[in-house]
Amino acid sequence: MGTLDNKIALITGAGDGMGRAHAVLMARRGADIAIADINEEMARETAEMVRATGRRAHYAVVDMADTEAVIEMAREAGRMLGRIDILVNNAGFGQRALIEEIREEDFDRMMAVHVRGSFFCTQAVVPAMKEARYGKIINISSIWGMAGAPVASHYCGAKAALLGFTKAWAKELAPWNIHVNAVAPGGVRSGGPTKLDNSDVLKAKEEKVPLKRYCEPVEISYAVAYLASPEADFVTGQVISPNGGETIVGY
Secondary structure (H helix, E strand, O other): OOOOOEEEEEEEOOOOOHHHHHHHHHHHOOEEEEEEEEEEHHHHHHHHHHHHHOOOEEEEEEEOOOOOHHHHHHHHHHHHHOOEEEEEEOOOOOOOOHHHHHHHHHHHHHHHHHHHHHHHHHHHHHHHHHOOOEEEEEOOOOOHHHHHHOOOHHHHHHHHHHHHHHHHHHHHHHOOOOOEEEOOOOOOOOHHHHOOOOOOOOOHHHHHOOOOEOHHHHHHHHHHHHHHHHHHHOOOEEOOOOOOOOOOOOO
């Protein structure tokens, strides 16, 4: 028996990378999965991988910057699979730029995808979670949202906003037994690190991490699956940061 048996999870940005890893791991642990992604082919591939585990899958193509489309996607996922027990606000993208290089349209899209998209996707699923008096919401932030970085201040700000949502929603939604937490990954061997860095640059960055490596996407998924499970029923408003010791903050 899995720790997510008969639960239904909606995961945004689940077409590849960490989002796909979350979907497959949670399916293996018993959950049915709703997949949202801007790339239809990749969303379909993830759905096929979920179905290969024996679980149900539904996928939708959506741009997280399109608020109306995001709300309809979340509602449709609930209709297709019966309900949404777990929401993973994973969709996002990176852009390395100095403050002088960030155009207004860059800033607006960064905030629209990470911040506005996550907010209104959550807003769409919360009423049913309240009615059920159960829910798990996991926001995917970043160590750059906790500690900053010398580039990509708009990305750092967007990821920090997700941490603010996490703390506020945890307090607001606790009376309905809805748990809200965040995962703030360090270097992951997917997305930006593999797309923006060549192998020599990536190796040099990994050498600066106390554990001397970046992680595989599934290593982030383990934290997500834990927070989505009954094992985390007394955990809310918290940030888990699998980062190999690269960033150590708080108590």
